[in-house]
Amino acid sequence: MSATPRESNPVRAFMSEVWGSIFRHGLPTTDKVAARTALTNFFLHIHPVRVKRSAIRVSYTLCLGGLSFFLFILLTITGLFLMFYYIPSVDQAYQNIKDLEFVATFGLIIRNMHRWAAHAMVITVWLHMARVFYQGAYKPPRQFNWAIGTLLLLTTLLLSFSGYLLPWDQLAVWAITVGTNMAKYAPIAGPYTRYLLLGGRNVAQGALIRFYVLHVIALPLIGFLLMVVHFWRVRKDGFTGGL
Amino acid sequence: MATVVGGGNGDGRSGRAVDVPRSPLTRGRPGTSGPELATPPLVVRRREEEETVVTFPHLIWKEFLAGLTMFVFLLVVSIQVNAPLLQRANTAITPNPAKAPWYFVGLQELLERFPPVMAGVAFPSFVIIFMILTPYLDRNPSRRPQDRKVAIAMFTIYLCLAVSFVVIGVFFRSLAFNWDWTMVLGHPGLSSPT
Numbered sequence: 001m002s003a004t005p006r007e008s009n010p011v012r013a014f015m016s017e018v019w020g021s022i023f024r025h026g027l028p029t030t031d032k033v034a035a036r037t038a039l040t041n042f043f044l045h046i047h048p049v050r051v052k053r054s055a056i057r058v059s060y061t062l063c064l065g066g067l068s069f070f071l072f073i074l075l076t077i078t079g080l081f082l083m084f085y086y087i088p089s090v091d092q093a094y095q096n097i098k099d100l101e102f103v104a105t106f107g108l109i110i111r112n113m114h115r116w117a118a119h120a121m122v123i124t125v126w127l128h129m130a131r132v133f134y135q136g137a138y139k140p141p142r143q144f145n146w147a148i149g150t151l152l153l154l155t156t157l158l159l160s161f162s163g164y165l166l167p168w169d170q171l172a173v174w175a176i177t178v179g180t181n182m183a184k185y186a187p188i189a190g191p192y193t194r195y196l197l198l199g200g201r202n203v204a205q206g207a208l209i210r211f212y213v214l215h216v217i218a219l220p221l222i223g224f225l226l227m228v229v230h231f232w233r234v235r236k237d238g239f240t241g242g243l
Numbered sequence: 244m245a246t247v248v249g250g251g252n253g254d255g256r257s258g259r260a261v262d263v264p265r266s267p268l269t270r271g272r273p274g275t276s277g278p279e280l281a282t283p284p285l286v287v288r289r290r291e292e293e294e295t296v297v298t299f300p301h302l303i304w305k306e307f308l309a310g311l312t313m314f315v316f317l318l319v320v321s322i323q324v325n326a327p328l329l330q331r332a333n334t335a336i337t338p339n340p341a342k343a344p345w346y347f348v349g350l351q352e353l354l355e356r357f358p359p360v361m362a363g364v365a366f367p368s369f370v371i372i373f374m375i376l377t378p379y380l381d382r383n384p385s386r387r388p389q390d391r392k393v394a395i396a397m398f399t400i401y402l403c404l405a406v407s408f409v410v411i412g413v414f415f416r417s418l419a420f421n422w423d424w425t426m427v428l429g430h431p432g433l434s435s436p437t
Contacts, residue, residue: 003423021319025362027299028299028300031297031395034297034299034300035297035299037299038297038299038376039299041272041299044298044299044303047298047299047302047303048296048298049297049299050293050296050297051294051296051298051302052293052294052295053293053294053295055302056296056298056302056305057303057311058305063305063306063309066306066309066310067309067310067313069333070306070310070314071313074314074317090332091269094331094332097328101325101328108325109321109322110321111326112320112321112324112325112326113317113321114316114326115320115324115326115327116320116321116324117317119345120313120317122346123411130398130402130411133377134388134395134398135386135392135393136385136386137385137386138377138378138380138381138393139386139391140378140384140385142378143378143379144336144378146375146377146378147375147378150371150375151372151375154371158314158349160344161344161346162345164344167328168331168332168335169328169329169330169332170329170330170332170336170338171327171328171329171338172332172335173332173336174337174341174342175341175342175343177341178341178342178343178351179343179347180342182343182347182350182351182354182363183363184365185359185363185366186360186363186364187360192362198349202281202334203334204334206341208256222379227297240386
């Protein structure tokens with residue numbers, strides 16, 4: 001809160017003014033203060049001010065949507081650290097990963113977290129979809145948000161798939177070879193799709209740079225945009241609440 | 244603040260008045276009675292009579308705890324288990340079996356069983372399109388499980404198929420993607436699967 005006139009210590013008065021200019025309200029001591037805090041805070045504004053108590057029971061939501069978003073943030077942060085060391089070149093990529101494991105401080109644990117969080121996100125997004133289906137939460141007025149959620153699931157899979165190639169080890173290259181071979185079977189467009197995706201006929205430098213750009217820029221941006229719309233619609237359509 | 248919450252509510256007192264009891268956010272809750280606003284300004288959604296709580300801190304707190312739990316879990320896993328890293332990529336040496344990432348291994352399993360055009364293209368496209376269209380195809384307005392037996396049965400079958408195909412691909416397919424019990428059950432004559 002802003003400085004009271006009784007504050008005699010000028011340093012404390014100044015600090016109080018700074019604090020008050022950033023946070024318009026104090027801690028949520030009462031519901032009214034809490035509501036106004038939520039309304040005036042950009043980050044808290046992602047949620048509605050009030051929700052039905054039954055809608056936020058952990059046994060109802062299992063926190064799966066929130067956890068998926070949390071994992072996305074965690075993956076963005078750990079991915080950012082990895083980007084400082086990683087060069088998307090077939091000559092250097094593998095050595096960069098080795099350096100991350102054995103040379104860079106905390107490199108190993110950051111890479112491990114990025115990997116396991118990616119797997120966890122695929123699982124939480126799937127479970128979130130199952131949760132929403134079993135509770136019929138996709139029914140009007142939320143039909144379109146289910147469609148966006150489906151696209152988010154696909155984006156998650158593609159993000160994970162594109163990241164799979166980057167370490168440039170035997171596991172990566174052959175998994176992507178097998179994965180992209182599936183695209184080949186589409187009538188007419190299949191071989192062209194695979195060529196477009198790999199930037200060539202085989203998994204080589206062309207594929208590595210394409211997957212890298214997709215993984216660190218294109219797909220996260222698409223995912224972020226879809227998430228913004230997804231959350232906005234959750235907020236506007238309201239929470240479904242208990243059955 | 245009042246300009247945001249109660250601004251333009253036509254009671255002649257819009258502006259800077261900080262009169263908390265008139266906040267529209269407190270309407271419709273048991274135990275609060277304030278003067279009704281002429282026009283509901285910010286929170287336009289009608290709340291049902293069910294009990295509501297403020298998301299901050301009630302929901303934020305739960306999300307924080309869930310995120311913290313997940314973070315600690317991942318930290319422990321990351322300390323204990325290293326992400327896989329095999330030999331440097333070599334296009335001359337094909338590993339046997341060559342498997343897709345686990346979430347696409349189900350597709351690979353389909354390719355073993357059906358013609359490629361069906362398994363690689365028709366099935367996945369159908370699943371994606373059907374999934375997106377689900378809310379538009381399901382005309383049943385009820386959300387209660389006892390009214391949705393068909394929908395729940397269909398989705399459960401789909402989930403079971405998807406999960407079992409992934410499990411088969413990961414745990415029961417080895418050399419040349421052939422069926423292999425030994426990864427799970429161990430070799431006959433050996434005491435343990437290792």
